[in-house]
Amino acid sequence: MKLYVIGIGPGGGEDMTLRAVNALKACDTLVGYPVYVDLVKPLFEGERVLTTPMKREIERCTMAVEQALAGHTVAMVCSGDAGVYGMAGLILEVAKGHPELDVEIVPGVTAALSGAAVLGAPLAHDFAVISLSDLLTPWETIAARLRAAAQADFAVCLYNPASKKRADYLHRACEILLETKSPQTVCAIVRNIGRQGESSRILTLEQLSQTPADMFTTVFIGNSMTKVIGGKMVTPRGYEARGTL
């Protein structure tokens, strides 16, 4: 009884680790959100594919656990990493009480890393990852984390910066960051990382505050040392301050 929770990276295919590909190939049943299932289907050698729509995560995880308990070798695929805002935790909660089920988490390249690589090296020093979705987290908690990250000068990566119902959340987040941070702070957005139509743009925090985002956007906010070098966003590790460069 084996259930793999697999992070497939930003776009599947080339962005998967060899471990993720091998785990997928070992399975006879593939479970996931339809978009992610389609990304990895060319690498899947089994025949059973089960999907549930968005916001049906608990159903999806229950289905994966039930399939594995019924004797199938199951791959539950997640975009990016299996853990970071992924299904790994929920699978472990749903599988509680079934010690006979072997759950293996296969990590993947989350959007903070894949988006950073598109931009340069914005997260090369201490950073915080914050989701702006208040579906499962009160906005006050999100606001407190934004404030703390700004005050302690973390570089920040924002997931889920906006959706149709939350069109102004990125603007609200920027307003909080601007309480502490310079309006000239180097920021960037990346859209459709690793997929068709990938695009990115470097801009100031002031500009970011007026920029629309959607659920395909990942946002990067520099720390006070972040700069633009040859069109790339770079947060130094401190070698310059050390006087050695």
Add this chain to the structure above:
Amino acid sequence: MKLYVIGIGPGGGEDMTLRAVNALKACDTLVGYPVYVDLVKPLFEGERVLTTPMKREIERCTMAVEQALAGHTVAMVCSGDAGVYGMAGLILEVAKGHPELDVEIVPGVTAALSGAAVLGAPLAHDFAVISLSDLLTPWETIAARLRAAAQADFAVCLYNPASKKRADYLHRACEILLETKSPQTVCAIVRNIGRQGESSRILTLEQLSQTPADMFTTVFIGNSMTKVIGGKMVTPRGYEARGTL
């Protein structure tokens, strides 16, 4: 003129993405710290291998840039991700003034993600990544970030928790976290992620404070919701609070 900065994941081999493997295979010159070079050598098809010892990062990056400018196709390999405390930023700084050089950053699975997968899902909600090394960052900055992360209830992943010269840094960090966080907070350490002798241990923040660490250790500190489920460390995304599980 092409220079790839490649994140090879925690242990190289199976932990690399297909993109990283393909980039490595396209190169005739391999540059890196000796341990990481050895991890990927079986996949490298060129003949020129150049290494520099630890703490000689600027030399290493300068060497990689010079080789690429001389016409070689160069792979600079980094453990984990290319950006997170990696060489990508330094390469871009060193390559400044050479727009003819094509630098491509290939992201990889950083220790925060690979260690999390070993433990369960400790970083499934907002988290902060902090290095305890004060070689390039003043301790006051590190302490302020620890304090901010604790106060805003981030899950936290600590890199470089100790070294021979900094034997008590993890203890000092825990003391700061304990100003705010419960001594019963669920924490964990993982050693040698993805390599021979990989091991992990879940423990309380109070116990962590008395636990030795070394440069092969990655440390995870839960938020106030983090719990142990079937021997795994899980930070919920909030489905339970929503009353749907």
